[in-house]
Amino acid sequence: MAEQSARSDFWRGVRAGMPVIVAVLPFGLLFGALAVDNGLSVPQVALMSLTIFGGASQMVGIELFGQKIAPALIVFSIFAVNFRHVLYSAAMGRHIQHWSLWQKAAGFFLLTDPQYAEAERAVEQTGRLGFAWYMGLGLALYSAWVANSVIGAVFGRLIHNPEALGVDFLLPIYFLGLVMGFRKRPNWLPVVAVSAVASVLAYRFVGSPWHVSLGALAGIILAAILPPSAITEGDLAETAERSEP
Amino acid sequence: MSTTAWVILAGAVLTYLTRIGGHLALSRFKRVPPRLEAALDAVPAAVLTTLVAPDVLFAAGPAEWSAIVVAGLVALKRGLLAMFISGAVVLIVLRQFVG
Structure with missing residues (x-):
């Protein structure tokens, strides 16, 4: 019985990944195509997607490969772009205390932006984060990312004008949707407002990718300082609803 | 290697x-x-906001702004998928007319 429910949880996770896979598909293809353009071989493209599994950092990486920059600097840039994951990792711990050490080790490998956001959404809706569901979601996103980047590397020349399809602005729209999904959380509006302003300022005066970590930090510190917003009746009703099995 | x-x-x-x-x-x-x-x-809303705000301000024009506003409004009433599709449709249609 337990095994059967784990299996259906896994497939529920895979299904939860479908909108993300659609949103990210063009980026995988684009990454593969650009990587080959910048001198990577198809196996190197596959290696990068299999081991790093972080779209934005991979894009930055291949951009620098094309420019004859010191290897250590490329490694550091990948690290800088991915630094925001520290925040996800810190916030996840509360939800996965019931996981084993190996489950945690595997789970953290798959911790991307959409993975983290969907995991928090699942906690918001069901009150818990199951390992099978999480792996269903994560492995679906992982295999789609690897497959798309390899397809892009092999057939890259076929994508002519990705801008006309809105490819470059699909992710901001998707991320906005996720931000809106958390609007019932305490102090949501001040946190979002401060993070937005701080990230814009950091983008202008410090530069990418640090606007992500700095902007987020501003909102997070604000949340720690502000008194927890008074629990309204709506929240109470929702909490009661959530505690139903 | x-x-x-x-x-x-x-x-x-x-x-x-x-x-x-x-x-x-x-x-x-x-x-x-x-x-x-x-x-x-506050982590999810804070981090995800930083992935949107600079793009909306610096890398966007009328088509992108319209898409963001429409998607934001749809998000108030409907789920993530409906929101995403409506934003994408507005973006792709408007980009055919505005650069």
Whole structure:
């Protein structure tokens, strides 16, 4: 019985990944195509997607490969772009205390932006984060990312004008949707407002990718300082609803 | 092995460290203090906002702004998928007319 429910949880996770896979598909293809353009071989493209599994950092990486920059600097840039994951990792711990050490080790490998956001959404809706569901979601996103980047590397020349399809602005729209999904959380509006302003300022005066970590930090510190917003009746009703099995 | 492969593997190791690092740093707390709890609750909205705001301000024009506004309004009433599709449709249609 337990095994059967784990299996259906896994497939529920895979299904939860479908909108993300659609949103990210063009980026995988684009990454593969650009990587080959910048001198990577198809196996190197596959290696990068299999081991790093972080779209934005991979894009930055291949951009620098094309420019004859010191290897250590490329490694550091990948690290800088991915630094925001520290925040996800810190916030996840509360939800996965019931996981084993190996489950945690595997789970953290798959911790991307959409993975983290969907995991928090699942906690918001069901009150818990199951390992099978999480792996269903994560492995679906992982295999789609690897497959798309390899397809892009092999057939890259076929994508002519990705801008006309809105490819470059699909992710901001998707991320906005996720931000809106958390609007019932305490102090949501001040946190979002401060993070937005701080990230814009950091983008202008410090530069990418640090606007992500700095902007987020501003909102997070604000949340720690502000008194927890008074629990309204709506929240109470929702909490009661959530505690139903 | 080529330099490229080494760079990729080193980048992968550091990326994995960012993914476990936050948890390792916090795992010494037996119980999460309330202020830290409030801070962690704010993580998703705070980080995701920074992935949207500069793009909307610096890398966008009328087509992108319209898409963001429409998607934001749809998000108030409907789920993530409906929101995403309506934003994407507005964006793609308007881009045919505005550069």
